[in-house]
Amino acid sequence: MTTFTVHTPETAPEGSKQILSGVKSGLGFVPNLLATMAEAPVLLEGYTTLAGILDKSDLSETERQIVLLTNNRLNGCTYCMAAHTTLSQMGGVDDVVIEALRTNTPIADAKLEALRTFAAVMNESRGWPEAAQLEAFFAAGYKQQHVLEVIVATSLKVMSNYTNHIAETELDDAFAKNVWSESDLKA
Structure with missing residues (x-):
């Protein structure tokens, strides 16, 4: 390499x-x-x-980190999982939410879980969600604006995740306490 x-x-x-x-x-x-x-x-x-x-964006800090960490996990970016875990902790994201994102387990809050699910749909479908998936997202209380903001967050993660994949970026000491690997996944 x-x-x-x-x-x-x-x-x-x-x-x-x-x-x-x-x-x-x-x-x-x-x-x-x-x-x-x-x-x-x-x-x-x-x-x-x-x-x-x-x-x-209209997304809260917790909501932004849900989309970012979901994309990091799906893209297998160990650097960004550790970095965004640290940023989530600094930003006041609930530890239970962070743990769910790191282990790919449901978030207890139904609205936040709908966002986690929709962020995964957008990543996995490459931006081609089914009508029922959009409707489920809207039924949870999100709007068209939020769909588009999820796209912004997903775009941001393409830039960082792909850079880390190609460059094999070394994890900074500041993020080392939150090291992550795919073996942390429960689902």
Whole structure:
């Protein structure tokens, strides 16, 4: 496999330097995912911009993490499962919800479970949900806007999950306590 460069703000291509510097100022470190994405400034900018846009969605922090973690699991992205577990914990997502997402077990809250199920449908069907699946999502209290926001979150995960697959991104120490593998799945 090709070894991908893990950049710093100093070694990154010009179009990535400012983004990495901002991340380092905000987090105190540059996650290896972003340091790897920096090789292609357009990818790094696209990912960080889309992540910021997703934060403006009508989906709550818990709902956003449900979609993100569901996609991470389905795409087999061990890096993002660990990272988003940490981000979910920092964002106040209930530990029971996080555990359900990490183990692929139902979430007790019916509305959140409908979102988890729909996020999986969108990933597995490649955006071709059946009418009954859309209706079930709407019956749980979600709207057309939320369908489209699930697409935004799914798009974000394609960018990060695929980068991690190709680059075999090393897990950062900050996420190591939440390491995940497919052996954690219960269903």
